[in-house]
Amino acid sequence: MKLTKRLFMSAVAIGIVGTMSGAALAADTIAIITPSHDNPFFKAEADGAAAKAKELGYSAMVLVHNDDANKQNELFDSAIAAGVKAIILDNAGADASVAAVKKAKDKGIPSFLIDREITTAGVAVSQIVSNNYQGAQLGADEFVKLMGEKGNFAELVGKESDTNAGIRSKGYHDVIDQYTDLKMVARQTANWSQTEAFNVMESILQAHPDIKGVISGNDTMAMGAYAALDAAGRKDVIVVGFDGSNDVRDSIKKGGIKATVLQPAYDQAQLAVTQADKFIKSGKTGADEKQLMDCVLINADNAAKLETFALK
Template structure:
């Protein structure tokens, strides 16, 4: 009898020890983004992670560094860890399709933020900022600041990123309506501050008469502004896109003139909420493709901007 009770006690203890591990694996949510060196992506990760924990999930936060091969490996990690859902800011519109399909085949739904992929029906949600609408807002302000005339430069994001092309199109659909606005250089700086600094130095040497720079994101805008300041050309108008704290501070200091806020933090939280609805109710109740409108940030509302959200 005592031996039987001992066996029962051991079995009960083992079950108790195993229970937290099983619950953790069952309630895990994976958040995968580009490098947190960019505050935009860090904000996504923080927003998603916090909201998932509020909803009772354990979270693993992973970084793919815009490398599709690394992204695929991270999907393998999420699958192996038994994640219930994946929140993703992806590493390429084409290259990501296979990874999302792999997760779907493993029974793990994906909820995309910020960047779309080229196929529908394999991710549950694709929640992106209305980049075209936002770019038009930024371009309208840029034209106004330029006085509707003058030579300008455009810094474009990564060519493999759909958002880079959409933003550029939105800019030009406004700016090209003004015949006295002349683009003298258009170069990709791959969303990089360092690369934007280097590109801006070279462009400025070849085109000293430029009056403005419009950038596909705030990180490149900061690089361009640093190069312009180093050259003593803080008279040149710079407009960015994202709504980062760094550019907010520059606007308040009289440096960069404007940016366009895309609500990264809230967008990531929204994706987690939809993942939770899908897991608990079987549906998000929304279409796969969803757009969130952007907001123009100038000296007037910059004090209200904090971590890619307006207070």
């Protein structure tokens, strides 16, 4: 059954990709592949990239891999078969994504990575990521200040397969570990998940009822941790996140979570599309492959200015 271009684009916009030929797509289409839009950070990336693609005259093929490298590989096959001009990718694993990006490159389709790096250089045209180490140090400095430089704390870590999880943790510890009266009593992964963070926080709280603070590798886990603490009547525990989500912004404004670190997801995605457009037209971006965008501390002083992973 042959779909019109409009119906096909409606299908791919919600991640439903069948076995249609590339002829069904517009001549100039950019594929945007991210983790699940259930996480507002990834939705902001997709929205930012799609908006910039439309502004520059492209159609947007918006797809979701749900952090599944096999599904990501299938989406790459669909994008390649559709003859897209470029792929914007927030990948499903630093090692596991290299083959898919290389496959697209070998077919003449350039990839522009955002948020997460891959472990091999020279395969993607651009890897535009937040300066996670710089951002983590900002968050850690604020955490130390909020903790009064002493007390027991826990750290919630993201996915082990995600380079950002390790970089943020290192940034945190390079600051926090300088303070001998700050003692980490638990360090557990919650895989970037709010539900997992809730459950992990419940267990940590039972084992360490004297805990004073929680520093989280992302806002989604911070929200889960805060919900568990709230349910236990422990609003006294200091929680700091990382991402700059609207949910955490609202919590900060209400005196809940104390701080987060904004990584500019929307702007980052738009920059990737701008570079893709330049590369499509000229064969180069004018920038290095690996590019860092600095993060910004968000607390009660500036939370009101935060909207959809950007300061207004």
